[in-house]
Amino acid sequence: MTALSFTVKATEGKARLGRIETAHGPADTPIFMPVGTAATVKAMTPDSVRATGAQIVLGNTYHLMLRPSAERIARLGGLHRFMGWSGPILTDSGGYQVMSLSKLRKLTEEGVTFQSHIDGSRHLLTPERSMEIQDLLDATITMAFDECTPYPAERQTVAESMRMSMRWAERSRAAFRPRPGYGLFGICQGGVHGDLRAESVAALTAIGFEGYAVGGLAVGEPQDEMFRVLDETCPLLPADRPRYLMGVGKPEDIVGAVLRGIDMFDCVMPTRSGRTAQGFTRRGEVNLRNARHRDDPRPLDSACSCPACTSFSRAYLHHLVRAEEILGAMLLTWHNIQYYQDLMAGLRAAIGEQRLAAFVTDFHTTRGLGDIEPV
Amino acid sequence: MTALSFTVKATEGKARLGRIETAHGPADTPIFMPVGTAATVKAMTPDSVRATGAQIVLGNTYHLMLRPSAERIARLGGLHRFMGWSGPILTDSGGYQVMSLSKLRKLTEEGVTFQSHIDGSRHLLTPERSMEIQDLLDATITMAFDECTPYPAERQTVAESMRMSMRWAERSRAAFRPRPGYGLFGICQGGVHGDLRAESVAALTAIGFEGYAVGGLAVGEPQDEMFRVLDETCPLLPADRPRYLMGVGKPEDIVGAVLRGIDMFDCVMPTRSGRTAQGFTRRGEVNLRNARHRDDPRPLDSACSCPACTSFSRAYLHHLVRAEEILGAMLLTWHNIQYYQDLMAGLRAAIGEQRLAAFVTDFHTTRGLGDIEPV
Numbered sequence: 127m128t129a130l131s132f133t134v135k136a137t138e139g140k141a142r143l144g145r146i147e148t149a150h151g152p153a154d155t156p157i158f159m160p161v162g163t164a165a166t167v168k169a170m171t172p173d174s175v176r177a178t179g180a181q182i183v184l185g186n187t188y189h190l191m192l193r194p195s196a197e198r199i200a201r202l203g204g205l206h207r208f209m210g211w212s213g214p215i216l217t218d219s220g221g222y223q224v225m226s227l228s229k230l231r232k233l234t235e236e237g238v239t240f241q242s243h244i245d246g247s248r249h250l251l252t253p254e255r256s257m258e259i260q261d262l263l264d265a266t267i268t269m270a271f272d273e274c275t276p277y278p279a280e281r282q283t284v285a286e287s288m289r290m291s292m293r294w295a296e297r298s299r300a301a302f303r304p305r306p307g308y309g310l311f312g313i314c315q316g317g318v319h320g321d322l323r324a325e326s327v328a329a330l331t332a333i334g335f336e337g338y339a340v341g342g343l344a345v346g347e348p349q350d351e352m353f354r355v356l357d358e359t360c361p362l363l364p365a366d367r368p369r370y371l372m373g374v375g376k377p378e379d380i381v382g383a384v385l386r387g388i389d390m391f392d393c394v395m396p397t398r399s400g401r402t403a404q405g406f407t408r409r410g411e412v413n414l415r416n417a418r419h420r421d422d423p424r425p426l427d428s429a430c431s432c433p434a435c436t437s438f439s440r441a442y443l444h445h446l447v448r449a450e451e452i453l454g455a456m457l458l459t460w461h462n463i464q465y466y467q468d469l470m471a472g473l474r475a476a477i478g479e480q481r482l483a484a485f486v487t488d489f490h491t492t493r494g495l496g497d498i499e500p501v
Numbered sequence: 502m503t504a505l506s507f508t509v510k511a512t513e514g515k516a517r518l519g520r521i522e523t524a525h526g527p528a529d530t531p532i533f534m535p536v537g538t539a540a541t542v543k544a545m546t547p548d549s550v551r552a553t554g555a556q557i558v559l560g561n562t563y564h565l566m567l568r569p570s571a572e573r574i575a576r577l578g579g580l581h582r583f584m585g586w587s588g589p590i591l592t593d594s595g596g597y598q599v600m601s602l603s604k605l606r607k608l609t610e611e612g613v614t615f616q617s618h619i620d621g622s623r624h625l626l627t628p629e630r631s632m633e634i635q636d637l638l639d640a641t642i643t644m645a646f647d648e649c650t651p652y653p654a655e656r657q658t659v660a661e662s663m664r665m666s667m668r669w670a671e672r673s674r675a676a677f678r679p680r681p682g683y684g685l686f687g688i689c690q691g692g693v694h695g696d697l698r699a700e701s702v703a704a705l706t707a708i709g710f711e712g713y714a715v716g717g718l719a720v721g722e723p724q725d726e727m728f729r730v731l732d733e734t735c736p737l738l739p740a741d742r743p744r745y746l747m748g749v750g751k752p753e754d755i756v757g758a759v760l761r762g763i764d765m766f767d768c769v770m771p772t773r774s775g776r777t778a779q780g781f782t783r784r785g786e787v788n789l790r791n792a793r794h795r796d797d798p799r800p801l802d803s804a805c806s807c808p809a810c811t812s813f814s815r816a817y818l819h820h821l822v823r824a825e826e827i828l829g830a831m832l833l834t835w836h837n838i839q840y841y842q843d844l845m846a847g848l849r850a851a852i853g854e855q856r857l858a859a860f861v862t863d864f865h866t867t868r869g870l871g872d873i874e875p876v
Contacts, residue, residue, distance in 0.1 A: 164820075164824045164826060165817070165820065166821060166824075166826050166828045168826065168827055168828070169827040169828065169831070170828070171808060171828065171831065171832075172812070173808070193820070193823065193824060194795065194816070194819075194820045194823075198795070198796060198816070201796065202796070202798055202814060202816050202817075203798070208814070208816070208817055208820075209817065210812040210813055210817075401827075420569065420573070421573060421576065421577070423577055423578070433546060433548070437547070437585040438585055439577060439583070441569070441573070441577050441583070442540070442577075442583055442584065442585075444569075445539075445540065445568070445569045445583075446541060448568065448569075449539045449541075449568060451539060451541050451543065452543055452544040452776075452827060452830060452831070453541045453543070453544065453545070453546065455827060456544070456546065456827070456831065457546075
């Protein structure tokens with residue numbers, strides 16, 4: 127019985143070009159995984175998600191356990207079939223969202239009891255139950271159950287939270303049902319404290335996982351703090367396993383993290399921004415609600431191959447946003463996911479051709495130009 | 502300079518199989534035209550609209566004149582380019598919506614002054630201005646400007662309203678700028694009064710139009726009243742011009758109207774229903790919000806080729822509706838437009854093969870079976 131595998135195909139500095147092979151097909155790293163919280167990448171069909179080049183999508187344990195329930199999805203053939211996504215699916219453990227979304231939480235060594243934010247029903251989430259739910263969902267990549275440490279927090283609080291997460295990681299490993307081409311990832315905690323991060327990595331590697339995530343970042347700390355933690359933590363992580371920076375992030379965060387040896391990313395930013403009139407372009411972010419776009423016949427980004435850019439003008443996107451048309455959210459979401467996928471494809475190609483430094487310089491230069499191209 | 506043309510290719514009883522040739526390509530009749538009010542068929546990309554087999558889409562003069570304005574769309578290359586629809590576009594005249602949506606209306610022989618429901622700005626809509634707007638939009642098929650007669654109304658009110666609409670029809674014809682492959686349609690009024698309808702048809706045919714619409718129906722009258730008006734009116738309309746029943750309707754309304762000689766239809770029902778969890782199927786309408794679907798692995802309609810039916814279960818559609826996910830509106834709208842297009846394709850094939858009577862019997866029988874197929 128062989129778990130999912132990971133191969134590093136090339137490196138440049140600390141950056142890695144790799145491939146994950148899973149029961150549901152391959153995924154090339156560095157990879158950005160669109161978030162499909164409630165069994166849908168919001169405002170996109172699975173076909174359009176695939177068309178952007180995305181290879182893995184996320185599902186959220188917290189949302190899916192409450193609605194429509196993991197048992198129901200299992201009866202219907204699992205999450206892949208339910209949501210029409212045949213590629214790999216990574217599910218989070220529920221630990222993060224139970225702390226940010228649920229009501230009347232009570233945290234003990236056993237786990238978390240809470241009330242649903244949807245209907246007030248009471249639930250218990252433990253490492254064992256999280257593993258069971260992710261197994262029912264048929265997640266290709268299962269995340270260990272952890273506590274999301276508050277930020278900012280006292281060092282002692284961070285340490286105690288991290289140590290409980292490490293005990294939960296051990297219980298997660300014990301409860302996880304191994305299957306060929308599937309895998310369980312551990313999650314490193316420890317806040318911004320290098321020694322706690324090191325202690326966490328040591329605990330996780332002693333248990334052994336198919337991949338290692340860095341959790342508890344992108345929670346409000348400055349970018350240089352995040353990068354410092356990655357500088358200190360990534361070298362401690364096993365080189366032969368994928369490294370996943372959870373919940374990150376902005377394009378420049380991703381580029382900086384790839385330079386520090388991270389392989390996997392997820393973030394709601396491209397999808398959420400697509401529903402709030404924000405478009406990502408090579409030259410920076412654009413607010414399509416702004417009146418300066420209303421007569422602009424040019425595409426959002428002339429270098430982009432997505433339908434929003436090849437078929438429509440900024441003036442049309444502006445009109446859709448102002449008229450609150452669903453198509454506006456559809457097109458901007460598609461575009462933003464395409465932007466993120468193109469960025470990752472660019473990073474992969476650059477590492478493969480040993481020109482990552484030049485790619486990154488060009489990335490930052492172009493983003494500094496302002497979003498409007500000369501006519 | 503030749504206007505758009507219409508050819509009747511086959512008839513069965515009063516039903517006609519035909520083809521309209523326009524500057525923006527052909528359209529096969531009987532045809533259903535999805536409504537693209539604000540320069541978008543709500544929740545669909547133009548590619549997906551095309552994929553259903555739709556050949557003409559509607560635009561709404563009232564909405565577009567207010568936002569983003571006809572002049573802006575003209576500067577941006579016309580409505581086809583603006584909304585990414587290269588096929589024929591039919592625009593209404595604004596007469597209907599100005600009466601149902603605007604504020605502080607004042608109706609005179611000259612036209613209608615009103616306040617925008619969006620920003621309160623004041624506007625004047627006349628036959629001449631309506632023709633100018635539809636020309637700026639580059640409508641393939643322009644509708645004459647008419648007054649939407651209230652229903653129910655006294656016969657005298659209906660007669661006076663109809664006669665003013667006929668004077669407006671003459672002013673519309675005079676103001677319309679003819680172009681090759683484009684056309685202007687007159688609109689018959691007269692409520693449910695056969696003699697007034699006949700008077701209206703006589704006035705319109707004396708002016709001469711590229712097509713003739715039946716307006717003022719589907720405004721609340723019973724179906725048999727509508728069918729009686731069509732029975733009386735259709736034989737009076739020129740046989741060599743397309744006949745358009747505005748704002749209709751339910752599938753059974755369309756089938757009955759095709760049997761009475763109508764060639765063209767539009768209605769917000771499939772798109773609006775798609776945003777309120779209603780799905781049209783061969784076996785009747787289905788409310789996907791209903792809890793009986795939550796564990797149902799079957800497609801909405803096993804005979805349908807749309808993505809909602811080929812890739813997803815009723816259980817998934819139910820989940821999307823309950824979770825208020827945009828994808829629910831996207832998939833159900835796509836399905837409903839597909840249902841309407843398949844219905845029209847079925848009607849066209851049946852007329853072409855002289856088996857319309859059997860088709861209609863089967864249509865009604867199947868809709869009476871209830872929406873759930875035996876397992």
